[in-house]
Amino acid sequence: MKSKILFSVFLLSLFSGAYALKIDIYHTSDVHGWYMSRQAKWDKENSTRTIGGFAVLSSMVKADKNPYILIDSGDMFQGTPEGNFTKGLATIEYMNALGYSAAAVGNHDYDYGEKNLEFIVSKASFPLLGANVYIKDTGKRPDYLKPYTIVEKAGKKIAILGLAGTHTKTSTLPDNVKHLDFLNEAQEAAKYAEEIRALNPDVLIVIPHIGIDGSLSQQKKDIPANYYSDKNIDFSTIKVARAAKADVTLGGHNHTGLLNGYRDEEGGLICESYWGLTDVTKVELDFDDKTGKLKNSSCTLIPLWKDIYGEDPEILKITEKVSSETSKEMDKKLGEAITDIKGYVDTPDTEIGNWMTDVMRNFAGVDMAFQNSGGIRNVINKGEIKIRNIYQVMPFENTLVKLTMTGSQLEKLISDNFKRKRSSMQISGLTVKYKMENDKVKEFFLEKDGKKIGPDDKFTVVTNNYLTTGGTGGGAFKLSQDTKDTMVPVRQILIDYVKEKGKISAPSTGRFVEIK
Numbered sequence: 001m002k003s004k005i006l007f008s009v010f011l012l013s014l015f016s017g018a019y020a021l022k023i024d025i026y027h028t029s030d031v032h033g034w035y036m037s038r039q040a041k042w043d044k045e046n047s048t049r050t051i052g053g054f055a056v057l058s059s060m061v062k063a064d065k066n067p068y069i070l071i072d073s074g075d076m077f078q079g080t081p082e083g084n085f086t087k088g089l090a091t092i093e094y095m096n097a098l099g100y101s102a103a104a105v106g107n108h109d110y111d112y113g114e115k116n117l118e119f120i121v122s123k124a125s126f127p128l129l130g131a132n133v134y135i136k137d138t139g140k141r142p143d144y145l146k147p148y149t150i151v152e153k154a155g156k157k158i159a160i161l162g163l164a165g166t167h168t169k170t171s172t173l174p175d176n177v178k179h180l181d182f183l184n185e186a187q188e189a190a191k192y193a194e195e196i197r198a199l200n201p202d203v204l205i206v207i208p209h210i211g212i213d214g215s216l217s218q219q220k221k222d223i224p225a226n227y228y229s230d231k232n233i234d235f236s237t238i239k240v241a242r243a244a245k246a247d248v249t250l251g252g253h254n255h256t257g258l259l260n261g262y263r264d265e266e267g268g269l270i271c272e273s274y275w276g277l278t279d280v281t282k283v284e285l286d287f288d289d290k291t292g293k294l295k296n297s298s299c300t301l302i303p304l305w306k307d308i309y310g311e312d313p314e315i316l317k318i319t320e321k322v323s324s325e326t327s328k329e330m331d332k333k334l335g336e337a338i339t340d341i342k343g344y345v346d347t348p349d350t351e352i353g354n355w356m357t358d359v360m361r362n363f364a365g366v367d368m369a370f371q372n373s374g375g376i377r378n379v380i381n382k383g384e385i386k387i388r389n390i391y392q393v394m395p396f397e398n399t400l401v402k403l404t405m406t407g408s409q410l411e412k413l414i415s416d417n418f419k420r421k422r423s424s425m426q427i428s429g430l431t432v433k434y435k436m437e438n439d440k441v442k443e444f445f446l447e448k449d450g451k452k453i454g455p456d457d458k459f460t461v462v463t464n465n466y467l468t469t470g471g472t473g474g475g476a477f478k479l480s481q482d483t484k485d486t487m488v489p490v491r492q493i494l495i496d497y498v499k500e501k502g503k504i505s506a507p508s509t510g511r512f513v514e515i516k
Contacts, residue, residue, distance in 0.1 A: 023285045025070075025281075030074070031091065031277045033084065033395070034080055035322065039051075052277045053311070060302075069151055073250055078396070081391040087120070088112070095126065097314065102128075102149050103127075104128075106253065114142070129149065131188050132164060156202040157201040161244065163207070168182050168209075173397075173466055174470035190243040190244060205247065205248045205249070205250065208251055212237050213236065237251035241270055242267040245266075249267060255275035259300070333385070335502045350426060354428065366462045368428060380504075396491075398491075401462065401477075401486065403482055403483040403484070405458070405477075405481075433515050
C-alpha cells in the first residue's frame with residue numbers, strides 16, 4: 001500500500017512539472033571550418049594531445065543525461081580548405097547531424113556572397129538568426145534570416161535571439177553586403193526582447209556575433225563583477241545583454257574564451273567560446289522545483305580533448321566524406337619550411353606577416369606592401385608545406401590591388417592600425433619608428449631604405465581588395481591614386497612562391513621600432 005502511495009506521488013510530481021529540472025546549452029562560435037580534431041600545438045603543456053572537432057563535440061553531448069540544445073554564434077565555415085572548398089555546406093551537414101537548434105549570422109558567413117549563404121541556409125534544419133539585418137531598398141529582413149526562434153525542451157520554452165554585428169558591413173568583402181543595413185545591435189535586441197517576452201518564454205538567450213574584451217580570456221579565475229565598466233561596452237556583448245535584459249548572452253567574433261563566464265548585474269550571464277571548435281561552452285540552466293522558473297545559471301568553457309570524450313563514429317563518416325572531396329587537391333606538396341614562420345610574439349610585425357607582404361611586394365614589383373593582420377589566419381610550421389597550409393594562412397578570396405600613396409597617406413594608414421604596441425597592418429618595404437607616452441603613440445617616423453619619408457613623397461603600393469573596398473583598417477587606401485585591381489588572387493601567389501622556391505624560412509621581425 002505504501003509503495004503505491006509513493007508511486008502515485010511520483011507520478012503526480014512528474015506530470016505537474018513540480019520536479020527539479022536542468023537543461024544544458026552547448027555553445028560554439030567562430031568554428032571557421034575547423035571541423036576535425038588536431039594537435040593542440042599552441043598549448044605548451046598539451047602540444048601533442050588531440051583536441052576539437054564536431055566528432056568529439058558530438059560524443060561529449062550524447063553522454064549528457066540532461067536535456068540539451070546546441071547553438072552557435074556565427075562565422076561557421078570560412079578559414080580552412082574543407083570550409084572554403086564546400087563554401088559552408090559541410091558546416092551545415094555537421095550541424096544538422098548534431099541537432100543544432102539555432103545559429104547567428106556572422107560576418108564571414110557572407111564571404112562567398114549572399115546567394116551562397118541563402119543556399120546553405122536552405123539546407124539547414126535549424127534557423128539562421130539576424131534580427132538587425134535589413135534590405136536597404138525595402139526595409140524588410142532577408143528571407144533566409146529570422147530574428148529569433150523559440151525551442152521547446154523538456155517542457156520549457158527557450159527563446160533564442162540572434163544578431164549580426166554592425167561591423168559586418170566592413171568585416172566581410174563590403175561589396176557582398178552593400179545592399180544590406182546592419183542596425184544597432186543593442187536597440188534591435190531591446191525591441192525584439194519585448195516582442196519575445198509577450199510570448200512568455202521561460203528563458204531568453206541572446207546570441208550576437210559581437211564579442212567582449214578578451215583581456216581576461218581563459219583566465220583560471222572568476223572575472224570581477226565590476227571589471228567591464230560602462231566606458232568600454234559600446235561595441236560589446238554586454239551592451240546587447242543589458243538592452244535585452246537577457247538571462248544568458250553567448251557572443252562570438254572576437255575569438256574570446258571566458259572560462260566561467262561573466263555575471264553582469266544588468267545583463268545576466270555572459271559567456272564566450274573561443275574559436276576553431278577547440279572548446280565548447282556548457283551553460284547549465286537550473287529551474288526551481290516548486291515554481292518551475294529559472295533560478296540559476298552557470299557556464300564553463302570545456303576543452304574538447306579527444307582522449308577524454310572520444311569521437312562519434314557517425315560524425316566521423318561525414319569527416320571521411322568531406323576529407324576525400326578536398327584532400328586530392330589540398331594535400332599536394334608545395335615545398336618545405338626549414339623554420340617555423342610564427343605569428344605574434346612580442347613585436348608589432350610578425351614573421352608570417354612579413355613573409356606574406358614580402359611575397360606580395362616582390363610579385364607586384366612595387367615599393368611597399370600591406371596586409372591586414374586579421375586576414376592572416378594561421379602560421380606555417382617547420383616541415384612539409386601542402387596547399388592546405390596556404391589555405392589556412394590565407395582562406396579569403398582576396399586579390400592584389402596596386403596603387404600610389406603619399407607619405408602622409410602612409411602615416412594615416414599606420415596610425416589607423418596601430419594600438420597598444422600592436423599593429424593590425426603587416427608591412428613590407430618600409431620601417432616604422434614610434435614613440436610612446438602614457439601607453440599611447442606620441443609620434444610616428446616612417447623610413448624607406450634608411451631615409452625619412454616626407455609627406456609628399458609618392459610610392460607604389462600593393463595590398464588586397466578587401467582593404468581597398470572599405471574593409472576595416474583600409475580607410476587610407478581610399479585617398480590613394482592609380483588604383484588597379486590585378487584580379488590575381490593573393491593565395492595563388494603564395495602557393496606559386498613556395499612551389500618555385502622549394503624551401504622557405506621565416507624573415508626577421510623589427511620593421512616596427514620603438515624609440516625610447
